Amino acid sequence: MSGPVKNNERTRIYDVAAAAGVSVATASRALNDTGRMTEETRERVKQVAAQLGFRPNAMARGLLGKRSFTIGLLTNDTYGRFTLPLMAGISEAPVDRGVSVFLCTIEDDAALAKVHVDALLDKQVDGIIASGRRVDRRLPVDLSNLSVPVVYAFTEGPDDSVTFVSDDAQGSREAVQWLVSRGRRRIVHITGPESFASVQVRARAYQAVIGEQAEIHHGQWSEARGHEVVARLWDGANTPPDGIFCGNDQIARGVVDALRERGVTVPDDVSVVGFDNWEIIAAATRPPLTSVDMNLRELGREAGLTVLALAEGKEVAPGIRCLPCQLVLRQSC
Amino acid sequence: MSGPVKNNERTRIYDVAAAAGVSVATASRALNDTGRMTEETRERVKQVAAQLGFRPNAMARGLLGKRSFTIGLLTNDTYGRFTLPLMAGISEAPVDRGVSVFLCTIEDDAALAKVHVDALLDKQVDGIIASGRRVDRRLPVDLSNLSVPVVYAFTEGPDDSVTFVSDDAQGSREAVQWLVSRGRRRIVHITGPESFASVQVRARAYQAVIGEQAEIHHGQWSEARGHEVVARLWDGANTPPDGIFCGNDQIARGVVDALRERGVTVPDDVSVVGFDNWEIIAAATRPPLTSVDMNLRELGREAGLTVLALAEGKEVAPGIRCLPCQLVLRQSC
DNA sequence: GCAAGATGAGCAAACGTTTTCTCAGCCAAA
DNA sequence: TTTGGCTGAGAAAACGTTTGCTCATCTTGC
Numbered sequence: 205m206s207g208p209v210k211n212n213e214r215t216r217i218y219d220v221a222a223a224a225g226v227s228v229a230t231a232s233r234a235l236n237d238t239g240r241m242t243e244e245t246r247e248r249v250k251q252v253a254a255q256l257g258f259r260p261n262a263m264a265r266g267l268l269g270k271r272s273f274t275i276g277l278l279t280n281d282t283y284g285r286f287t288l289p290l291m292a293g294i295s296e297a298p299v300d301r302g303v304s305v306f307l308c309t310i311e312d313d314a315a316l317a318k319v320h321v322d323a324l325l326d327k328q329v330d331g332i333i334a335s336g337r338r339v340d341r342r343l344p345v346d347l348s349n350l351s352v353p354v355v356y357a358f359t360e361g362p363d364d365s366v367t368f369v370s371d372d373a374q375g376s377r378e379a380v381q382w383l384v385s386r387g388r389r390r391i392v393h394i395t396g397p398e399s400f401a402s403v404q405v406r407a408r409a410y411q412a413v414i415g416e417q418a419e420i421h422h423g424q425w426s427e428a429r430g431h432e433v434v435a436r437l438w439d440g441a442n443t444p445p446d447g448i449f450c451g452n453d454q455i456a457r458g459v460v461d462a463l464r465e466r467g468v469t470v471p472d473d474v475s476v477v478g479f480d481n482w483e484i485i486a487a488a489t490r491p492p493l494t495s496v497d498m499n500l501r502e503l504g505r506e507a508g509l510t511v512l513a514l515a516e517g518k519e520v521a522p523g524i525r526c527l528p529c530q531l532v533l534r535q536s537c
Numbered sequence: 538m539s540g541p542v543k544n545n546e547r548t549r550i551y552d553v554a555a556a557a558g559v560s561v562a563t564a565s566r567a568l569n570d571t572g573r574m575t576e577e578t579r580e581r582v583k584q585v586a587a588q589l590g591f592r593p594n595a596m597a598r599g600l601l602g603k604r605s606f607t608i609g610l611l612t613n614d615t616y617g618r619f620t621l622p623l624m625a626g627i628s629e630a631p632v633d634r635g636v637s638v639f640l641c642t643i644e645d646d647a648a649l650a651k652v653h654v655d656a657l658l659d660k661q662v663d664g665i666i667a668s669g670r671r672v673d674r675r676l677p678v679d680l681s682n683l684s685v686p687v688v689y690a691f692t693e694g695p696d697d698s699v700t701f702v703s704d705d706a707q708g709s710r711e712a713v714q715w716l717v718s719r720g721r722r723r724i725v726h727i728t729g730p731e732s733f734a735s736v737q738v739r740a741r742a743y744q745a746v747i748g749e750q751a752e753i754h755h756g757q758w759s760e761a762r763g764h765e766v767v768a769r770l771w772d773g774a775n776t777p778p779d780g781i782f783c784g785n786d787q788i789a790r791g792v793v794d795a796l797r798e799r800g801v802t803v804p805d806d807v808s809v810v811g812f813d814n815w816e817i818i819a820a821a822t823r824p825p826l827t828s829v830d831m832n833l834r835e836l837g838r839e840a841g842l843t844v845l846a847l848a849e850g851k852e853v854a855p856g857i858r859c860l861p862c863q864l865v866l867r868q869s870c
Numbered sequence: 871g872c873a874a875g876a877t878g879a880g881c882a883a884a885c886g887t888t889t890t891c892t893c894a895g896c897c898a899a900a
Numbered sequence: 901t902t903t904g905g906c907t908g909a910g911a912a913a914a915c916g917t918t919t920g921c922t923c924a925t926c927t928t929g930c
Contacts, residue, residue, distance in 0.1 A: 213684050216886060227910045232888060239889090241908055262660040263605065264886035266596040267915045274660065276637075282625055283816075288617030292642050299641075299649075304609075304656050307640035308632075309625050316632075323637050327595040327607065351546050427821045454821065461794075483616075484817065488760045488787065549916060560880045565918055572919090574878055597916035600885045877926075882919100889914085896907080 215256045224252040235260075266328055275511055276306040276324040278317070278345075281337035285482065286358055286500060290335055293504025294357075298512060303330070310343070317345035325350070330515035333507050335359055339369055340401030353514035357507040358500070360401075364522045366514075368507045370498035372402050375529025376409035379477045379496050380449050382531060384413065388447030388475055392419040394433045394459060395451025403451055406479065410449055425451070430458020438466060446474050447537070453478040453485040453495055460489050460536060475537030491535035503527050548589045557585040568593075595635075599661055608844055609639040609657040611650070611678075614670035618815065619691055619833060623668055626837025627690075631845060636663070638841075643676070650678035658683070663848035666840050668692055672702055673734030686847035690840040691833070697855045699847075701840045703831035705735050708862025709742035712810045712829050713782050715864055717746065721780030721808055725752040727766045727792065728784025736784060739812065743782055758784070763791020771799060779807050780870070786811040786818040786828055793822050793869060808870030824868035836860050 221231035226249060233239030234249035235258075266272035277294060281287045287309075295305045306324060310317040324332060331352050334343050336359030347354045348362050356367040383391050393410045396403045403422070411418040421436075423429045430450070438444045450456035456478030460470050470476055470491060478486060481497035506527060514520055554564035559582060566572030567582035568591075599605040610627060614620045620642075628638045639662065641653040657665060664685050667676050669692030680687045681695050689700040716724050726743045729736045736755070744751040754769075756762045763783070771777045783789035789811030793803050803809055803824060811819060814830035839860060847853055 214886095217888095218886080228887080229889080229911080230909055233909090236888080239909085240906095245908080259655065259659050261600070261886050263596050263599040264915090265888075267594070267600055267886080267917090268888050269915060270888080272596065273656075277640075282621065284617035284621030288615065288621065288642070291640060292615055292644075295640075295642065299652055299656065302656050302659065304639045304641070304653075304660060306637045307610075307624060307628075308637070309621070309628065319632055320637075322592065323606075323632065323635050326592050326635065327637060454817075457821075465798075484787075488790075547916095550918095551916080561917080562881075562919075563879055566879090569918080572879085573876090578878080594916050597885090598918080600887090600916080601918055602885060603918080872930090873928105874930105875926105875928080877924105879923090879925105881922080883921100884918085885916105887915090890912090892911080893909090894907105895909105896905105898903105898905090900901100900903080 214261070215258050217258065217260065220249065220253045220256055220258045223256060224249045271330050271515065272328040273301070273303045274306065274327060274329045275303060275508070275515070276308060276320075276329045276332045277335060278308050278310060278320065278332060278343060278347075279335045279337075280310055280312050280343060281335070282309050282311050283337070286337055287335060289500035290357060290504035290507070293501035293506075294333060294508035296501075296505050297509050301512070303512065310345070312344055314344040317343060321345055321347070321350075325352070331355065331511035333357055333511055334361065335507075338400065338402075353511055355507050355511040355514070357503055366510060366520055366522055367524045368503050368510070369524060369526055370500070370503060371526035371528050372405045372498075373409040374526070375479070375496040375498070375531070376406040376449070377413055378529070378531045379479070379494075380410050380413040382494075383447040383449060383475055383477060383537060386447075386471075386475055386537060390417070390443065390445045391447035391449060392421065392437065392445045393449045393451070394421045394423070394430065394455050396422065396425045396455075398422045406451060419445075425454055427454050427458030427461070430455045430460075431462040432458075434459050434462035434466070438468070444468075444474075448474060448476045450476065450478050453480045453482045453489075453493060456493050456495065456536075457485050457489045460491070460493065464490065471535065471537045477531075477537055481532050486532075486534065489536065493536045494534045495532055497530045497532045499527055499530055547594070548591045550591065550593065553582065553586045553589055553591045556589060557582045604663050604848065605661040606634070606636045607639065607660060607662045608636060608841070608848070609641060609653075609662045609665045610668060611641050611643060611653065611665060611676060611680075612668045612670075613643055613645050613676060614668070615642050615644050616670070619670055620668060622833035623690060623837035623840070626834035626839075627666060627841035629834075629838050630842050634845070636845065643678070645677055647677040650676060654678055654680070654683075658685070664688065664844035666690055666844055667694065668840075671733065671735075686844055688840050688844040688847070690836055699843060699853055699855050700857045701836050701843075702857060702859055703833070703836060704859035704861050705738045705831075706742040707859070708812070708829040708831070708864070709739040709782070710746055711862070711864045712812070712827075713743050713746040715827075716780040716782060716808055716810060716870060719780070719804075719808055719870055721778075723750070723776065723778045724780035724782060725754065725770065725778045726782045726784070727754045727756070727763065727788050729755065729758040729788075731755045739784060752778075758787055760787050760791030760794070763788045763793075764795040765791075767792055767795035767799070771801070777801075777807075781807060781809045783809065783811050786813045786815045786822075786826060789826050789828065789869075790818050790822045793824070793826065797823065804868065804870045810864075810870055814865050819865075819867065822869065826869045827867045828865055830863045830865045832860055832863055
């Protein structure tokens with residue numbers, strides 16, 4: 205008639221301790237590989253725990269004020285183009301350590317963002333990763349004075365934050381250099397609106413390789429825009445280009461389609477490279493698009509590892525980390 | 538020198554109670570709108586709490602064995618095509634009640650799935666939503682005897698489970714009927730492999746409208762497949778169709794492209810309808826695709842509300858719930 | 871004027887861990 | 901033998917809430 209006798213659903217550490225004939229304290233230490241005890245005792249406890257299928261209650265653990273084994277991912281990319289690869293990378297490392305990820309999609313809605321962030325803080329997340337669909341825009345919420353570490357991925361953070369972005373300059377350089385190496389001499393760049401930071405970075409990298417012959421066409425991020433520019437280039441007085449580096453895959457697909465319709469052969473007459481390596485577009489283009497992949501998954505992985513390190517109290521130098529892009533070769537050049 | 542004097546980061550309910558001049562118990566009851574007390578007391582406590590920016594610690598709450606205000610979303614759709622709209626819907630209602638969603642992407646990997654599910658159970662989630670990229674495939678993990686409620690969305694669950702799917706039959710019917718109402722007389726169906734349940738459902742609905750003149754072409758889910766079938770139809774001996782209902786938007790886009798290349802005008806000569814309403818494809822097609830939208834967000838919303846209801850102990854009758862699709866009109870018919 | 875019921879509010883237990891003390895036993899050095 | 905350090909292990913506090921129980925006070929009906 206003494207001691208807790210609850211026959212609840214889950215086995216608690218109390219049950220393990222009782223079964224192993226030790227105290228709760230010893231059981232806890234045995235399972236966490238801390239404290240001093242005979243190797244034999246430790247082993248016995250572990251075995252009993254495994255046998256009973258014991259899994260520690262994360263709530264109780266979290267209550268002690270230590271880790272909650274939980275991180276939050278904030279994003280305004282409801283479409284998922286960037287978020288899901290990122291997400292896959294983020295949870296890759298953490299899940300092995302028992303860490304789960306809260307995904308919060310706030311859609312440029314400051315109030316919604318606040319609700320989500322508050323909920324995350326209530327749940328004592330170990331850290332937050334902020335991510336967006338556009339590198340040069342901040343999320344509509346201030347994360348700078350939170351009690352938990354914050355890491356930015358694919359979105360702009362405050363100056364002293366840890367930020368992960370893809371190395372668009374390197375990716376663009378490789379793409380253009382690849383065109384050059386294929387013997388292309390007149391290479392133009394068709395890309396998005398000048399107001400995007402990534403547009404500027406990519407354009408500068410293109411310019412650095414091409415020099416003064418550089419020719420940049422800004423406009424919408426759409427297939428239609430690809431058609432438009434091709435029409436202008438081929439119907440104009442100047443010699444049309446033999447290489448086209450596009451700011452994203454949608455433009456590139458428009459370009460390739462427009463060229464095919466004009467009877468211009470890709471890649472024989474003109475080589476085309478896209479950016480984003482959006483499988484659904486790049487692979488369906490005829491011919492399939494060579495494109496720059498931003499390695500979002502890897503980016504997510506790094507961000508996940510970093511926020512975990514910060515949560516564990518490790519020091520991480522603030523600054524912007526550029527992760528390399530990779531040129532994915534297909535038949536368009 | 539008496540009582541807790543900790544000056545920690547977060548304000549606890551203890552601080553609120555002290556500031557309001559009541560006991561912790563009263564404070565708790567005041568904030569939760571339970572128990573008996575003067576309206577004046579309740580109001581005062583609430584006011585003090587608001588002033589101090591008090592937010593209850595979710596861990597402590599969860600430890601009491603009640604709700605954890607947390608649900609898990611399991612999916613094997615790493616690409617995000619289906620998951621993100623679903624996710625947006627799922628968290629819509631819950632977040633207002635302070636519920637956050639763990640997103641777990643398991644990629645047909647049973648071991649990974651188990652790791653994730655275990656992590657979710659450790660964290661005492663109130664419920665789990667299982668979702669997949671294919672309606673007729675089960676996730677590689679058994680969720681049937683969990684201690685928390687499970688709801689299936691866009692994936693197959695056990696017989697006695699609560700499952701949400703889109704009403705593909707109704708969507709297809711409306712699409713085909715729309716073609717008929719536009720005066721189309723010879724309508725064919727180009728769709729994916731026969732092994733997909735959704736392919737069968739959509740095909741049957743098509744057949745039910747068209748009758749014995751039905752003509753179904755099974756094959757890959759790709760743009761290339763659209764080209765292929767158009768070539769076969771227009772180069773064959775029979776009169777080509779004047780209406781085409783496609784099993785997904787990729788096929789539809791291939792069809793429209795192929796027709797344009799042959800000089801067949803869409804929608805004047807032939808009307809085309811797609812399925813999925815995948816914006817990136819449907820909107821970029823020339824002309825833009827009319828397509829069946831599965832209302833994934835709404836589906837997610839229902840699933841979220843249902844799992845919450847179950848978590849609160851409400852009874853929900855098992856069975857398959859079909860949510861209506863919606864025909865989104867664009868210029869392709 | 872008194873018993874009985876209603877009302878407002880506090881004490882303390884409970885949730886399942888981790889961790890700080892504390893302590894008994896043992897061994898070696900003096 | 902005594903002393904002191906080391907080792908293995910347990911008792912109990914702590915984390916921040918919620919809630920069952922208790923109790924004093926107030927109201928009401930006789």
